[in-house]
Amino acid sequence: MNDDEFTKQLGSMLEKIAQQGPKPPSMAAIESRLLRRLVVRSCWTVAAASLAFICFSFIRHPSEITPTRNRTVPEANRHSTPPLAESEFTADAIRDRLTLFGVTGSATISKNKDGQVTFVATSSADTNDLQSSFEGMLDGIACVSIDVRGHDVSFSFATIN
Amino acid sequence: VTLTLTWQWVMAARPYAEVRSTADVDTDLLSRLRRRERPAFAELVALYGPALTRVAYCHLSDSHAAEDAVQDTFVGAWAGAARTTTATSLRSWLFAILFNICRKRIRTRTRVRLQQPADFVTPAAATTDDDRILELRAALAQLQDDHREVVVLRFLEKLDVSETASALEIPEGTVKSRTHAAIGHLRTLMGEEP
Numbered sequence: 001m002n003d004d005e006f007t008k009q010l011g012s013m014l015e016k017i018a019q020q021g022p023k024p025p026s027m028a029a030i031e032s033r034l035l036r037r038l039v040v041r042s043c044w045t046v047a048a049a050s051l052a053f054i055c056f057s058f059i060r061h062p063s064e065i066t067p068t069r070n071r072t073v074p075e076a077n078r079h080s081t082p083p084l085a086e087s088e089f090t091a092d093a094i095r096d097r098l099t100l101f102g103v104t105g106s107a108t109i110s111k112n113k114d115g116q117v118t119f120v121a122t123s124s125a126d127t128n129d130l131q132s133s134f135e136g137m138l139d140g141i142a143c144v145s146i147d148v149r150g151h152d153v154s155f156s157f158a159t160i161n
Numbered sequence: 162v163t164l165t166l167t168w169q170w171v172m173a174a175r176p177y178a179e180v181r182s183t184a185d186v187d188t189d190l191l192s193r194l195r196r197r198e199r200p201a202f203a204e205l206v207a208l209y210g211p212a213l214t215r216v217a218y219c220h221l222s223d224s225h226a227a228e229d230a231v232q233d234t235f236v237g238a239w240a241g242a243a244r245t246t247t248a249t250s251l252r253s254w255l256f257a258i259l260f261n262i263c264r265k266r267i268r269t270r271t272r273v274r275l276q277q278p279a280d281f282v283t284p285a286a287a288t289t290d291d292d293r294i295l296e297l298r299a300a301l302a303q304l305q306d307d308h309r310e311v312v313v314l315r316f317l318e319k320l321d322v323s324e325t326a327s328a329l330e331i332p333e334g335t336v337k338s339r340t341h342a343a344i345g346h347l348r349t350l351m352g353e354e355p
Contacts, residue, residue: 006348007316013297014219014317016290021218022228024210027203030235037236 187251194242206235209255212318216256219313220263222298230266234259256320256328260310267306293351300350308343315340 190208193201213234217227237258245254301309310329314320315336322340326333347353 003344006353007344010297010312010344010347011316011319013290013294014313016294017298017301018215018219018317022214022224024214025206025228025232025235027206030206030232033232033236034239 188247191242191245191249191251192247194238195245197242202235202239205238205251209252210235212252213255213259216313216318217259217263219301219317220260220309221266222302226266230259230262233262237262250324250327252320253324253327256314256318257330260329263310264306296351297347300347303350304343304346308339308346311336311339312343312347 186208190201190205194205210231213231214227217230217234218224221227221230234255238255241258301312304312307329311325314325314328315322320328322333322336326336329336331339
């Protein structure tokens with residue numbers, strides 16, 4: 001048998017094999033597949049949008065993480081706060097005063113074994129301004145250092161005694 | 162004599178007219194698909210569903226896999242119709258989608274391979290037509306995937322070399338060489354002397 005005869009025979013045999021196969025798909029089956037695909041795609045889109053929203057909500061806007069030195073203490077507050085006496089040097093008192101200077105959030109105060117007092121708060125005011133204001137305000141209680149990390153400002157004071 | 166000549170001319174022109182009309186139908190169908198016309202999609206399914214199913218079944222030799230592949234082909238065609246141009250041959254384009262889907266299926270973990278029939282007969286014992294068909298199925302199972310693609314398109318769907326090349330997205334020379342190699346291999350596997 002030459003190639004031509006073989007290929008003719010091959011065509012008819014392939015036709016017989018094809019007849020043993022499935023029926024062509026119905027329009028309804030294809031439409032249901034199209035619908036399923038649409039639903040799956042929509043779900044993925046919603047999931048991707050949700051994930052993107054969650055991710056972006058964790059990313060701070062650059063303006064929120066800019067160092068606070070460009071911000072200023074309200075002028076009105078700067079001169080209206082009387083200095084704290086030594087006896088008034090408590091967490092509550094400092095928290096109240098810091099609020100006047102634009103420092104917000106929960107403030108904690110701690111004292112180490114050397115008697116150094118550290119105060120941590122969240123500031124939106126200029127830290128240099130705060131330092132000088134505090135130095136004057138505390139009247140003799142020198143501010144040893146101010147450490148700025150994002151919004152957290154840590155003030156360290158040396159106690160009088 | 163005039164009547165006879167006219168009749169002969171009409172009969173000779175008929176195949177050309179049919180080819181033209183098929184091409185026109187395809188072009189019209191494709192342009193309507195590009196416009197997302199639902200009735201055109203139904204026409205496409207009715208027109209090409211049988212051919213695609215035949216090819217998918219002969220290539221994959223699995224009814225469920227073939228049905229899935231054909232349905233995915235139509236879904237892909239509906240989604241991708243907007244990317245076609247007026248120069249696109251509808252038939253070749255559909256076969257191209259089908260074979261891409263079949264290749265993906267074959268590559269996946271649940272590898273779809275042609276199953277050798279349980280009652281496979283050896284070439285020496287093949288006497289009846291049914292035996293020859295079983296023998297051919299077994300031989301197709303042993304062919305390379307790309308060779309089987311060419312065989313199915315060229316000898317089942319009777320596509321010419323250029324249409325086959327377009328459907329498989331390969332050069333025409335490659336179609337010819339694969340056809341030659343596939344036929345030789347099939348003849349050997351079926352116990353024919355090449």
